[in-house]
Structure formats: structure tokens, C-alpha cells
Amino acid sequence: MTIQEWLENAMQDADRRGLPALRPLLEAFARATSVLRRADWNAEATGRSDTIDAR
């Protein structure tokens, strides 16, 4: 699920539940998730980005 898809789904659910005040929090959180997913230490199945040894 892309971040954009996640955000749209979450906002729709927040609206359905009558919690529009969640929208700005979800938007801010999506920005944090974007930072997390862009980090260069994320491993992926292609084998690229396995460059940081944290052990």
C-alpha cells in the first residue's frame, strides 16, 4: 500500500467515524511514514539497500 493509498483510506475511515479532526494528524503522520520508507537502511527483496549493518 502506498502512503497516498494509506492516507486516503485512513481519511475516509476517519470521516465515516465522524472524526474529521483526525485529518491533519493523519496527514502529518503520512509525512513521517514517507521519511521512514525513504530511509536508506530499509532492506528490500531485490537485495539492494542492505548496506547498513546495525548488529
Next chain:
Amino acid sequence: MHAEPGTIAELARALEARELTAERVTERCLQAIAARNPALNAFITVMADEARAQARQADAEMAAGRRRGPLHGVPISLKDLIDVSGVPTTAASRVREGHRAPTDAPIVARLRAAGAVLIGKNNLHEFAFGTTNEDSAFGPAHHPLDPRRSPGGSSGGSAAAVAAGMAYASIGTDTGGSIRIPAAACGLVGLKPALGDIPTDGVVPLSTTLDHVGPICRSVEDAQIMYDALRGEPSTEAGRQDPPRTRPREARGIRLGLLREYFMAVLDPDVASGFESACGRLRDAGVELHEVAIAHAGEIAAIYVHIVLSEAAAYHARTLEHRAEAYTPNVRLRLETGRYILAEDYVRALRGCDVLRAEVDHALSGCDALILPALAVPATTLGAETVRVGGAEEPIRSIMLRLTQLFNLTAHPAITVPCGKTRDGFPIGAQIVGARGATTALLQLARALEPCLTPGPVGLRS
């Protein structure tokens, strides 16, 4: 009004010398609570009758020659997340209405064994989920210097109580900075020990991966005394020679890694100036400072928020479904946000913790400890959502957590020590970080640095 003497160590000497009684000291603290708590709202529950009875018992034991150690007869308060048998643990929330703790948390049992007088339960940010103590079912806690300002959080009531002379120390919790932030804001010492040093059983959790228990107090020596008691270890008697493991080091020759990049990029000018002055005093004392960096510092906040929100949401899921209206609105919304986090992103955040832990270990490899400011801004205004720093409006929650949350992620012990004041007279704190698992060594080093960092009177007492 403040209880005298000023620190636990000083009080312990006075009690042992029979210059004071525990009953008198406790009564002074209760008088301070009666006088100042209406304005500061630092306490949710005051255990006056129990405290008086404990104080009388302490005096009787000491008179009979059965002294338990430096905490014997010393009034201590507890953040209202910590179970005390027969007393409500409110977590500053209506969600916990009707709760009464069936037993003492293990840390409370240890404090009782050490002879501490438990004087009451302190106000906090609801469920420890905030940095200002303003979202509480019992109303905000207020800064002792200015009631329009926050004492920091989430252990804000604890810090306000100690700064205002209502207790000699308080036990707080720290998930992203909730001991160190209010300690820095109120001019106190706040210790986040290494992860696992102090048991968290009987303490309402926020994020079990990140939660720590530790003291807020008036000196590093007091932090050592409290740390030993919380671990159930025999403590050094105040005034007697410290055993080698706790004996203060000489400041000269200590090597500190200064975290400047990222950590000092967004700082209130007075905080920056005060911290730099403190570093100058350290250098004058023969301490070596050299700059170190954390390569992935830019991801700290993102990693932190994915872990804390996920874990908090898991704990609160049932009550969010059935009693959402019982939360304060802001805390409820943030908990609800956590329920949307994907498992894959939580796992990414855990990987990020590993990366950061290795980077902090590496930064420490060439020095005895790390040093950085504890809090990027002085005590903030209650009700404000942003604070102006360096020409930009910064969200309060993120700026408050900016300098502390890393060491919850990595589990390194960290202590904040007062190091000056802003031009308006609000405290500034320096944070010292030790090697993983080495809280005692950190305390030993901090005691050596404290006279350089805190040249003036401790806390807010004048």
C-alpha cells in the same frame, strides 16, 4: 515556601544527626502542598495521613537505631501512573475512574523498604502521552515560576512538585523524554536509566519498547540515591565515603562527544547561548569536548512516532472502542491515529532503532559520554500549539521531544542536569548520555560535571 535542607543527601545527614525529624520535614512538604498546589496543580492525590504515619514510623525506627539508608524519612512523590496499594492510579484520565491499585508496584515496595515517605501522586499528561501536562482529566499542571507556562511533561506534576518544595524527589516515567523534559524545564535533575534497569511492572504503560522509570530530583547525588533504591540496592549513606562504583570522578580528562549537527540546529537562542556557556565552563575545567554526529538523526522523529503510536494504540484499543469520550480530546485523537499504522511500517521503525543504536554506540566509542541540550526551548506557554524558534513556528510536541527521544529508541541511559537560565530566568538543561547498560558510570561522570554545569542554586529555589 521550600522544605530545607535542599537535597535528599543533605536531608539524610540532618535526619541522621537528629537535627530534623521526618515528621517535621513531611509536615513542611504538606504545608508546601497546601500553599502552592491550588495554583500549580502538581498533585492528583495527596496521601497526607499515610505520609504522616510513615514519617512517625521512620522517626521511631531511626531513634531505635534501625536506620535504613539515605531515603529513610524522606518525602517522595510518584507520577500517577505508578501503583500504590489502596490508592487510585488515575493516569490523569477519566478512563481509569474507579481504579484502586491492589498492590504496590515493585518500585514502590523498594521505596518503602528504603524508608521513603510517600507523600502523594502527581499530575501528568494523560496516560503520559504528551510533553506539556496540559491534557489531564484533572486540569493542567503549572510551572512554579510562571503559572501561564507548562512545567513540561509528561511528568510535569512531578517536576513542579519537586521544584516547589512539595517533595524531595518524584518518580516519573520517560518514553520519549517525559522525565528529562520537565526536569530541564523546571531546573532539576532527571534520570532516564538504561532500559531494563528499573522494573516497569505496576506502571501504566505508554510504549513498552520505550518506557523507562526514573527519578526527578535536585542533584545528581540524589539521582544516585534514588536509582539505587529503585533497583533495590543498598545505597551510599550520605556523607560517608562513596564506594568505588559511585565515587565521583575528576572532571579533568573526561572526554565528551558533543552532538551538534541536527541536535543544535533548532534551538531557542537563550538555550543555545546557555548551553554553549556551560560547554565553556566544562572546557575550563579540563573536560575535552569534540563533535560527533548521528548519521540518521533526520529519521529519529519518524521512527519514534511509529513505535510509540502503535504500541500505545494496542494498549488503548479496547477503551477507544468503548469509552473514547473518557479521554481528553487531543490524547484520544493521537491514540486513534496509532490504530491506522501498518505493521510493515512498525517493523521498519524497529529496524531504524537498530541503526540508531549502532550509531550512538559508535559516537560513544571515542569518548566517555555524549552531551547535548536536554530541551530545545524554555518552558512553553500552556495552550500553545507552536513555539517560535529561530524565526520559524515549530510544533510544540516535536520540538519538546527533539533532543530526548533518540535515547529511548536506543536504550542508552541519559540524565539532564541544570546548566543555566534564559534571560527571563527560565531553566536550561544539559543532557549527558552514557554507554548502554552503564547507568552507574553515567551517574559517576555526571556528578563530576555537575559543579561546572550548575554553578548556581539548584532548581528554582532562591
